[in-house]
Amino acid sequence: MLELKINEFYFGYYGMIADKLKEINAAPGDYISIKNGNKQFNGTLMPKNEFSKEDIIVLKLDNGYNIGVKINEKSEIQLLKKGQLTTHAGEPVKLVEKEITPPENKRILVLGTGGTIASRVDYETGAVKPYLDPNELVAAVPEVLNYTNIEAEEILSIFSEDMNPKYWDLITYNIFKKFNDYDGLIIAHGTDTMAYTASAVAFVFNKGLKGPIVFTGSQRSSDRPSSDSAFNIISSAIVASKAPFGEVCVVMHGETSDSYALAHRATKVRKMHTSRRDAFQSINDIPLAKIYPFEGKLEIINKSYKEKKDINPEFGFDDRVALIKYYPGMSNDIIDFLVDNKYHGIVIEGTGFGHISNRLIDSLERAYESEIPVVITSQTLFGRVNLNVYSTGRKMLQAGVIPGEDMLPETAYVKLSWVLSRTRNMNEIKNYMLTNLAGEINLRHELRLYPRWYHG
Amino acid sequence: MLELKINEFYFGYYGMIADKLKEINAAPGDYISIKNGNKQFNGTLMPKNEFSKEDIIVLKLDNGYNIGVKINEKSEIQLLKKGQLTTHAGEPVKLVEKEITPPENKRILVLGTGGTIASRVDYETGAVKPYLDPNELVAAVPEVLNYTNIEAEEILSIFSEDMNPKYWDLITYNIFKKFNDYDGLIIAHGTDTMAYTASAVAFVFNKGLKGPIVFTGSQRSSDRPSSDSAFNIISSAIVASKAPFGEVCVVMHGETSDSYALAHRATKVRKMHTSRRDAFQSINDIPLAKIYPFEGKLEIINKSYKEKKDINPEFGFDDRVALIKYYPGMSNDIIDFLVDNKYHGIVIEGTGFGHISNRLIDSLERAYESEIPVVITSQTLFGRVNLNVYSTGRKMLQAGVIPGEDMLPETAYVKLSWVLSRTRNMNEIKNYMLTNLAGEINLRHELRLYPRWYHG
Numbered sequence: 001m002l003e004l005k006i007n008e009f010y011f012g013y014y015g016m017i018a019d020k021l022k023e024i025n026a027a028p029g030d031y032i033s034i035k036n037g038n039k040q041f042n043g044t045l046m047p048k049n050e051f052s053k054e055d056i057i058v059l060k061l062d063n064g065y066n067i068g069v070k071i072n073e074k075s076e077i078q079l080l081k082k083g084q085l086t087t088h089a090g091e092p093v094k095l096v097e098k099e100i101t102p103p104e105n106k107r108i109l110v111l112g113t114g115g116t117i118a119s120r121v122d123y124e125t126g127a128v129k130p131y132l133d134p135n136e137l138v139a140a141v142p143e144v145l146n147y148t149n150i151e152a153e154e155i156l157s158i159f160s161e162d163m164n165p166k167y168w169d170l171i172t173y174n175i176f177k178k179f180n181d182y183d184g185l186i187i188a189h190g191t192d193t194m195a196y197t198a199s200a201v202a203f204v205f206n207k208g209l210k211g212p213i214v215f216t217g218s219q220r221s222s223d224r225p226s227s228d229s230a231f232n233i234i235s236s237a238i239v240a241s242k243a244p245f246g247e248v249c250v251v252m253h254g255e256t257s258d259s260y261a262l263a264h265r266a267t268k269v270r271k272m273h274t275s276r277r278d279a280f281q282s283i284n285d286i287p288l289a290k291i292y293p294f295e296g297k298l299e300i301i302n303k304s305y306k307e308k309k310d311i312n313p314e315f316g317f318d319d320r321v322a323l324i325k326y327y328p329g330m331s332n333d334i335i336d337f338l339v340d341n342k343y344h345g346i347v348i349e350g351t352g353f354g355h356i357s358n359r360l361i362d363s364l365e366r367a368y369e370s371e372i373p374v375v376i377t378s379q380t381l382f383g384r385v386n387l388n389v390y391s392t393g394r395k396m397l398q399a400g401v402i403p404g405e406d407m408l409p410e411t412a413y414v415k416l417s418w419v420l421s422r423t424r425n426m427n428e429i430k431n432y433m434l435t436n437l438a439g440e441i442n443l444r445h446e447l448r449l450y451p452r453w454y455h456g
Numbered sequence: 457m458l459e460l461k462i463n464e465f466y467f468g469y470y471g472m473i474a475d476k477l478k479e480i481n482a483a484p485g486d487y488i489s490i491k492n493g494n495k496q497f498n499g500t501l502m503p504k505n506e507f508s509k510e511d512i513i514v515l516k517l518d519n520g521y522n523i524g525v526k527i528n529e530k531s532e533i534q535l536l537k538k539g540q541l542t543t544h545a546g547e548p549v550k551l552v553e554k555e556i557t558p559p560e561n562k563r564i565l566v567l568g569t570g571g572t573i574a575s576r577v578d579y580e581t582g583a584v585k586p587y588l589d590p591n592e593l594v595a596a597v598p599e600v601l602n603y604t605n606i607e608a609e610e611i612l613s614i615f616s617e618d619m620n621p622k623y624w625d626l627i628t629y630n631i632f633k634k635f636n637d638y639d640g641l642i643i644a645h646g647t648d649t650m651a652y653t654a655s656a657v658a659f660v661f662n663k664g665l666k667g668p669i670v671f672t673g674s675q676r677s678s679d680r681p682s683s684d685s686a687f688n689i690i691s692s693a694i695v696a697s698k699a700p701f702g703e704v705c706v707v708m709h710g711e712t713s714d715s716y717a718l719a720h721r722a723t724k725v726r727k728m729h730t731s732r733r734d735a736f737q738s739i740n741d742i743p744l745a746k747i748y749p750f751e752g753k754l755e756i757i758n759k760s761y762k763e764k765k766d767i768n769p770e771f772g773f774d775d776r777v778a779l780i781k782y783y784p785g786m787s788n789d790i791i792d793f794l795v796d797n798k799y800h801g802i803v804i805e806g807t808g809f810g811h812i813s814n815r816l817i818d819s820l821e822r823a824y825e826s827e828i829p830v831v832i833t834s835q836t837l838f839g840r841v842n843l844n845v846y847s848t849g850r851k852m853l854q855a856g857v858i859p860g861e862d863m864l865p866e867t868a869y870v871k872l873s874w875v876l877s878r879t880r881n882m883n884e885i886k887n888y889m890l891t892n893l894a895g896e897i898n899l900r901h902e903l904r905l906y907p908r909w910y911h912g
Contacts, residue, residue, distance in 0.1 A: 161811035161848055164785040192807035193784045254911055256903065262911060273906060274809050274839030281909045290912055301912030322790070323783040325805070327869055328649045329620040329775050337793050349781070352648035353730050355617035383730030392617055413783055447712065450729060451907035453737045455710055455718060456746055456757030 012048030017057060020077050021045070029085035029093075034059070034069050035076040041069050044083060106241035109182040110152040111174060113160075113167075113189050113197075150237065153178075160190025160197075160217075165317035165417055168200040175201065175213065176313050184211045184240025186233070191217040191271055191279065194250060198266035199411045200317065202248040202438040203418040208309035209246035214239050215266065216251045219277050228253055228277045235261035235291040242298045246308035247439070249288055253277040263289040265302070267411045267440035270381070283381050284406045284449055285442045306439075316421035320344040323413040325379060326356040335363040339370050344424070345416045347375045348401075349409045354378050354385035355392045361399050368400030373420075373429045377404040377412045382450055400426075402433045405441045415440060468504030473513060476533050477501070485541035485549075490515070490525045491532040497525050500539060562697035565638040566608040567630060569616075569623075569645050569653075606693065609634075616646025616653075616673075621773035621873055624656040631657065631669065632769050640667045640696025642689070647673040647727055647735065650706060654722035655867045656773065658704040658894040659874040664765035665702035670695045671722070672707045675733050684709055684733045691717035691747040698754045702764035703895070705744055709733040719745040721758070723867045723896035726837070739837050740862045740905055741898045762895075772877035776800040779869040781835060782812040791819040795826050800880070801872045803831045804857075805865045810834050810841035811848045817855050824856030829876075829885045833860040833868045838906055856882075858889045861897045871896060 010018035028047040043059030056068035085093040198215040216236040218229040236251045248266035273279035286302040354376040384406040387393030404412045419432040466474035484503040499515030512524035541549040654671040672692040674685040692707045704722040729735035742758040810832040840862040843849030860868045875888040
């Protein structure tokens with residue numbers, strides 16, 4: 001017999017609808033009627049597999065089509081005839097209900113910072129604006145309460161494109177102040193700069209975290225039907241309450257469908273698409289865990305995670321760091337400008353193994369003489385910087401640059417900002433940058449870390 | 457019967473070795489002896505499937521192991537016994553030889569510019585340095601001569617990280633001057649900035665090309681055993697001689713193994729890995745063609761290519777364009793510096809849909825008032841800029857920025873440099889940037905364009 005696995009709620013139904021169905025003892029396969037005012041629908045009750053906060057019951061009509069019927073408090077549902085679900089071929093389908101195993105008394109705090117996950121359309125301009133009362137957010141996604149005791153608090157209300165190192169300070173102070181009373185934290189954050197902020201938090205708490213800190217957000221406004229908010233918030237609640245690690249991660253859709261979410265290590269994740277729900281992907285590392293929110297399941301896929309430890313923060317960021325990109329024809333003036341204007345550090349996205357034009361090496365030397373560290377990363381994103389292969393790279397090393405290993409340019413920028421608030425000594429900076437502190441350097445690259453492109 | 461497909465040379469053997477084997481009428485399965493001076497090897501002749509420029513014959517020894525025996529002019533090969541290749545299970549193997557269909561009298565010109573494909577180790581420092589006589593290059597890879605009549609010429613001898621818009625001029629002038637006498641061109645180029653140069657050439661010849669212009673290079677030095685030079689050069693020769701399009705493309709390994717190469721549209725390709733052989737991948741578009749060099753086969757996978765036409769160049773690049781990347785905490789000073797220093801145009805890699813901080817919008821307005829066009833792309837690389845969704849984007853549009861559609865930041869930089877040498881009129885610049893000229897804007901994104909990451 002075909003077994004259809006459904007989630008641990010009432011055949012996929014939640015709250016008021018589940019109550020109404022239980023009251024009349026209706027299960028999928030039964031023939032029921034739904035009355036909404038003077039409209040009536042008769043059909044076979046179907047299990048609801050697709051996760052949705054919409055209040056609908058799925059009916060298979062006599063003509064074979066499935067429809068979703070909107071249910072409100074006044075809807076009347078009647079059981080007309082008990083029945084049995086079958087496949088198209090007429091084979092009976094057995095519904096296997098999963099056990100509910102909520103983590104006991106896990107306490108989660110959601111800190112709101114702004115962004116699409118808590119946004120609504122501004123009906124005046126048609127644009128999306130943030131709304132930021134996290135209590136409203138939790139109220140909009142009551143399913144998370146099945147897993148955990150969640151409280152919510154707003155600490156910031158900005159678009160993520162306006163995020164900056166001062167706000168990183170504010171966020172990390174709040175985490176330190178509040179984590180004590182909770183088992184895990186969720187930071188609701190706009191997706192644009194979420195990876196930067198998540199890695200900032202990862203460096204501050206690289207010496208110890210008592211549980212997971214989960215950054216999450218939404219690629220679609222939560223009042224749109226295709227919103228990914230609920231899926232991501234529930235997946236985040238699972239990670240915050242169940243994950244065995246004391247790490248900072250980003251939890252977002254793993255695929256474009258509602259199949260699973262991924263928990264990416266904060267220092268290795270990057271937003272790789274402007275709009276897809278699975279825009280966040282790990283670069284040069286395997287994600288930490290895969291989450292199946294319908295089953296409440298968390299699967300660790302990267303075992304080299306940090307264990308939970310006492311919280312041990314190292315606060316502070318330097319906001320005089322620049323991230324620039326090398327391009328053919330770039331002249332010396334931009335680097336010279338940064339040196340002249342007493343920037344404290346520079347991260348360069350070089351080409352290939354980390355090269356920039358030989359013409360610019362003078363400017364690198366000037367930076368070094370002015371005690372401004374220059375960290376080299378690669379605009380290829382994948383792979384590892386290596387300045388020993390070609391003569392240009394060797395000249396760059398002689399000019400004192402720090403090769404950024406396999407760090408993402410964005411992570412190297414955040415790390416240098418954090419390092420510069422600890423020390424301005426050039427040797428110490430170099431040691432910090434070359435030491436893996438928060439998973440930002442992965443010494444072992446497997447072939448499968450490189451994604452597979454469509455090749456016809 | 458198992459059929460083993462082998463390439464169109466003599467069971468995988470070329471040149472002198474093929475001649476020696478034909479002379480004694482030896483075919484795979486036959487038992488032969490090879491004498492090198494006073495060393496003798498007896499074994500079963502095996503077909504040579506792996507492409508290699510090394511002069512070896514593969515023998516299966518009596519103990520079952522395969523070895524490669526190096527052959528030189530003086531090696532003596534004798535047929536000891538005719539035989540039949542079998543599988544491990546003893547099943548006979550039939551060797552199916554492919555027909556040779558060399559394109560008739562196709563003339564290809566290789567223009568050398570430098571880079572790893574023509575590099576050798578500097579034994580003094582251990583670093584790799586370019587050597588740039590393309591005749592030497594062709595001599596090192598004689599197999600290309602089986603497909604085409606190839607001539608070679610050196611027009612530049614630089615590392616690709618030293619490439620700049622002045623050299624783009626030099627390369628495009630050379631192409632125009634020389635293409636007339638050839639059916640296709642191959643530009644040997646260092647991989648670091650190859651995509652930038654290829655798209656520069658694509659914009660200059662966007663109105664017409666009489667045949668393919670193929671950029672190729674190597675991720676490994678050609679004197680290392682794992683070099684990809686030969687595979688890439690042969691694949692490029694196939695594209696240059698057989699491809700039906702009049703487009704500029706980049707031809708490099710499609711996978712890390714020697715299975716197939718890909719021809720990527722110049723304006724949609726990006727180096728995505730520091731060291732892998734399949735580092736070049738198409739972003740937001742399907743590659744133009746797949747090439748199987750061992751079979752001499754080219755398969756078009758993207759039918760929306762430009763047909764061959766009379767060559768019609770529009771030369772020139774403006775070298776006062778900057779490409780900068782937005783990051784959280786970026787201050788106004790970098791954009792202000794570019795405006796104050798009379799840069800002619802700026803391309804910004806924004807976050808997500810193309811956002812930058814609201815604090816920087818004043819600087820965008822200053823740029824617009826100074827008639828400096830600002831083009832917005834996204835650091836996510838995949839997807840399309842959309843400044844209409846959120847209020848920050850709408851303010852940026854009001855400040856006069858040009859949304860870069862789904863263009864790669866690097867392509868937008870090259871295009872703006874090319875456009876600014878045509879016009880300085882702000883409206884004309886905008887029209888140019890929003891019009892698809894060389895495949896740089898793809899209006900139709902299929903889901904499969906996004907690569908598949910490893911998710912455990």
